[in-house]
Amino acid sequence: MNGKPGNLEVVLEKKARFVDPAKCTGCGTCLDVCPIRYQVQLPDDKARARAAYAKATDELVVTGIIARHRDERGNLLPILLDINRHFNWLPRPALEQVSDELKMPLAEILRVASFYNAFSLVPRGKYIINVCLGTGCFVKGSPRLLEALERALHIKHGQTTEDMLFTLEVVRCIGCCALAPAMRVGEDTFGRLTPAMIPRILKSYAESYGRDEAEEEAAG
Ligand code: SF4
Ligand code: FES
Known part of the structure; x- marks a missing residue:
C-alpha cells in the first residue's frame, strides 16, 4: 500500500x-457437501493464536460442555x-476452542x-x-416500564450496562398476557408491574449478584 490518506494506492493479491465471486451468495451450501470439509484450513485458522x-475457569467450562456433547451427532448446536x-x-x-476440538472451520x-x-x-x-x-x-402500560428501566439503568433497549450486569431487550409476548404488563429477568417472570416497582427489582438482582461474587471469591 502506498500513498497517504485520501490518495492511497493498493495492490490486492487474490489466490486462484x-x-x-460474482455469483457466490455466501449461502454456505458448498460447505455441507464438501468432501474434505474437515480438512478445510481457512487463512485465519492457520495464522491465529x-x-x-476472561477467566481461566472459562476454558474448563467450555471443555466440559464439549465433552458432554462430543459423541452426539450434530453436536455443534447443543454445544453453542x-x-x-x-x-x-x-x-x-x-x-x-470449539473449532479446534471439533476440527471444524471457525468460519462454519x-x-x-x-x-x-x-x-x-x-x-x-x-x-x-x-x-x-x-x-x-402495551395497552396496560409496558412502554412506561421500558422508560423506567432505561432511566434506572442509563441505557436504551438493545444495550448493556457498563458493569455488564443488565442487558435490556424488548420482546413481543412472553406468554403470560393475564399478568400484563410483564417482563422477564433471566428465567424469572414479573407481572402486573408499575414503573415504581422497577428500582426495587433491579436492586434485588444487583444484590444477589454481589452475594454470588463474594461467595465465589471466598471459595477461591
Ligand atoms: S454453494 Fe458455495 S459457492 Fe455456491 S453460492 Fe453458496 S457459498 Fe457460494
Ligand atoms: S402481550 Fe405481554 S405477555 Fe403476552
Missing part, C-alpha cells in the same frame, strides 16, 4: 479458486446453546452462530431483561 479467556446459556453470549475464545461455526437469534456474538449482561411490548402488555 473455483468459485465465481487462540484468543484468551450451552456456551451461550453459560456466558449469555458466545465469546470468541470459546468459538475458537460463525455462520451457524450468526444465523440464529438465540445466539449473541457481542457481550451481554449477567441478567437479560425482556420487557414485553406485545399488544396485551
Whole structure:
C-alpha cells in the first residue's frame, strides 16, 4: 500500500479458486457437501493464536460442555446453546476452542452462530431483561416500564450496562398476557408491574449478584 490518506494506492493479491465471486451468495451450501470439509484450513485458522479467556475457569467450562456433547451427532448446536446459556453470549475464545476440538472451520461455526437469534456474538449482561411490548402488555402500560428501566439503568433497549450486569431487550409476548404488563429477568417472570416497582427489582438482582461474587471469591 502506498500513498497517504485520501490518495492511497493498493495492490490486492487474490489466490486462484473455483468459485465465481460474482455469483457466490455466501449461502454456505458448498460447505455441507464438501468432501474434505474437515480438512478445510481457512487463512485465519492457520495464522491465529487462540484468543484468551476472561477467566481461566472459562476454558474448563467450555471443555466440559464439549465433552458432554462430543459423541452426539450434530453436536455443534447443543454445544453453542450451552456456551451461550453459560456466558449469555458466545465469546470468541470459546468459538475458537470449539473449532479446534471439533476440527471444524471457525468460519462454519460463525455462520451457524450468526444465523440464529438465540445466539449473541457481542457481550451481554449477567441478567437479560425482556420487557414485553406485545399488544396485551402495551395497552396496560409496558412502554412506561421500558422508560423506567432505561432511566434506572442509563441505557436504551438493545444495550448493556457498563458493569455488564443488565442487558435490556424488548420482546413481543412472553406468554403470560393475564399478568400484563410483564417482563422477564433471566428465567424469572414479573407481572402486573408499575414503573415504581422497577428500582426495587433491579436492586434485588444487583444484590444477589454481589452475594454470588463474594461467595465465589471466598471459595477461591
Ligand atoms: S454453494 Fe453458496 S457459498 Fe458455495 S459457492 Fe455456491 S453460492 Fe457460494
Ligand atoms: S402481550 Fe405481554 S405477555 Fe403476552
